[in-house]
Amino acid sequence: MDRPTTAWLTATLLLAPPLCAQSTSNPFPSGIDPDRGAIVVRVVDFAVIPDVGGEPARMMLLVDEPGTGRLFVNDMRGPLYSVSYDGRTVTRYLDIDDPSWGVGVQSRGRERGFQSFALHPDFGRQGAPGYGRIYTWSDTPDLEPAADFNPAVDDRSHHTVLLEWAARDPRAARYDGGAPRELARFAQPYSNHNGGHIAFAPSASPGSADYGLLYVGVADGGSGGDPHNMAQDLSSAFGKILRIDPLGSDGRGGEYGIPADNPYAHDVDPETLGEIWVSGVRNPQRFGWDPATGRVYVADIGQGTVEEVSLASAGANLGWNVWEGSFRYTGRRGVDPSGARTDPAFVYPVAEYAHGDPLLLNRAAATGVHVYRTGGITQLRNRVLFADFPSGEIFYFDADDPPSGGNQGFHRVLLRDGAEVRTFLQLVQEKNRAQGRQPSERADLRFGAGPEGRVYLLDKHDGTIRLLVPDA
Numbered sequence: 001m002d003r004p005t006t007a008w009l010t011a012t013l014l015l016a017p018p019l020c021a022q023s024t025s026n027p028f029p030s031g032i033d034p035d036r037g038a039i040v041v042r043v044v045d046f047a048v049i050p051d052v053g054g055e056p057a058r059m060m061l062l063v064d065e066p067g068t069g070r071l072f073v074n075d076m077r078g079p080l081y082s083v084s085y086d087g088r089t090v091t092r093y094l095d096i097d098d099p100s101w102g103v104g105v106q107s108r109g110r111e112r113g114f115q116s117f118a119l120h121p122d123f124g125r126q127g128a129p130g131y132g133r134i135y136t137w138s139d140t141p142d143l144e145p146a147a148d149f150n151p152a153v154d155d156r157s158h159h160t161v162l163l164e165w166a167a168r169d170p171r172a173a174r175y176d177g178g179a180p181r182e183l184a185r186f187a188q189p190y191s192n193h194n195g196g197h198i199a200f201a202p203s204a205s206p207g208s209a210d211y212g213l214l215y216v217g218v219a220d221g222g223s224g225g226d227p228h229n230m231a232q233d234l235s236s237a238f239g240k241i242l243r244i245d246p247l248g249s250d251g252r253g254g255e256y257g258i259p260a261d262n263p264y265a266h267d268v269d270p271e272t273l274g275e276i277w278v279s280g281v282r283n284p285q286r287f288g289w290d291p292a293t294g295r296v297y298v299a300d301i302g303q304g305t306v307e308e309v310s311l312a313s314a315g316a317n318l319g320w321n322v323w324e325g326s327f328r329y330t331g332r333r334g335v336d337p338s339g340a341r342t343d344p345a346f347v348y349p350v351a352e353y354a355h356g357d358p359l360l361l362n363r364a365a366a367t368g369v370h371v372y373r374t375g376g377i378t379q380l381r382n383r384v385l386f387a388d389f390p391s392g393e394i395f396y397f398d399a400d401d402p403p404s405g406g407n408q409g410f411h412r413v414l415l416r417d418g419a420e421v422r423t424f425l426q427l428v429q430e431k432n433r434a435q436g437r438q439p440s441e442r443a444d445l446r447f448g449a450g451p452e453g454r455v456y457l458l459d460k461h462d463g464t465i466r467l468l469v470p471d472a
Helices: 003-013 424-435
Strands: 039-048 059-065 070-075 079-084 090-095 114-119 133-140 158-166 181-188 198-200 214-218 240-244 276-279 284-289 296-300 306-312 327-329 351-354 366-372 383-388 393-398 411-417 420-422 446-449 455-458 464-469
Touching: 059 114, 059 455, 070 114, 079 114, 114 198, 214 284, 284 446, 296 366, 296 383, 306 366, 306 383, 366 446, 411 424, 420 424, 424 464
Parallel strands: 039 411, 059 446, 284 366
Antiparallel strands: 039 464, 059 070, 070 079, 079 090, 114 133, 133 158, 158 181, 198 214, 214 240, 240 276, 284 296, 296 306, 306 351, 366 383, 383 393, 393 411, 411 420, 446 455, 455 464
């Protein structure tokens, strides 16, 4: 991009004045460079998800189901929709909050609700073990059933449940199966930091060790600072990414299995959970696989100072709550900028940024992660996409040569809508005005992955799914 263009972008796209960090220490005083390496990608409206009770859908996740040739997208209030590949047909496939199921979705507040879902890779393969299987990860107000996993405190806000739904005919327009089977139940001590993301490794093939294994992101239980130190406790499921076999039976409660190659499956300590794949996470809202290398990237929401994207692998400890990003966590005071990345026992971020960065709004939270290897958008090819979901700022870094921490190894992705270049939040606000709604102050951006390498953008404020497309 030439200098006049970048200067114009700087002047027109910074949406808020510099804000103070929420802690007393800012390890990145120089801030994210808004111009250096910035690229522009064309975006179009793709589909509209219906309002619920007059309010826009609170979309969290979009996934492709190639066996039936549809996309699926959820609303935090409970509905799961199918969307045709051309975006023209949107059908309510299932509502997990329908009273007839007896599930009950607790969706009050910003962080609770229908968190995530995953379709078994055998969903559309008739005769396969996972045929018709859908997994949902949601918060419920029902505290009566005994939880499989309890926090290190007696307080209870709600439960988070992992459920399996079995469709008789996966190609049917609407879910035609029975009530769900409960795989696991987590007692949540606080209303925030609940579930996160669940997913099957998309590039795993039948017969491979990873095929049909479900990755489950479990946050640290909430409050702030992980007050009960659960993320570093290998006897606790909180603050972890778990890896389970949803069709197995040797896990806690007998409703799922523990893969034999999990890092702690044969640990000599009987207190260590064999389900754990990664420890030391705070709020792992999203993780994504690189189809070319098999690397797994995790976007973990920070406490009050540092947001991070990290590489994860079996047995990795991402540091929380000893470290926040590359820095020693010092409690409500923030982080200690000295002595960064000095303990080899932990895995440190590839990319990170501070809450007080001038480019962002008054809050920060990392999301993502999508590795763009195939598809027609040449400026995104071989790049890792992540974002700050409150501000809607989108970033990228090199997938073949990832950075080694800090906020200088990644760059902005701006969006071209017609002749205008905008941020994602500006697109949402413009749509709000056209809808007669008050423009949202947040973007709540999430990525979705579709066929042929397509990348979709979701939000919670205008009901619109957008698609990144090649230049005309």
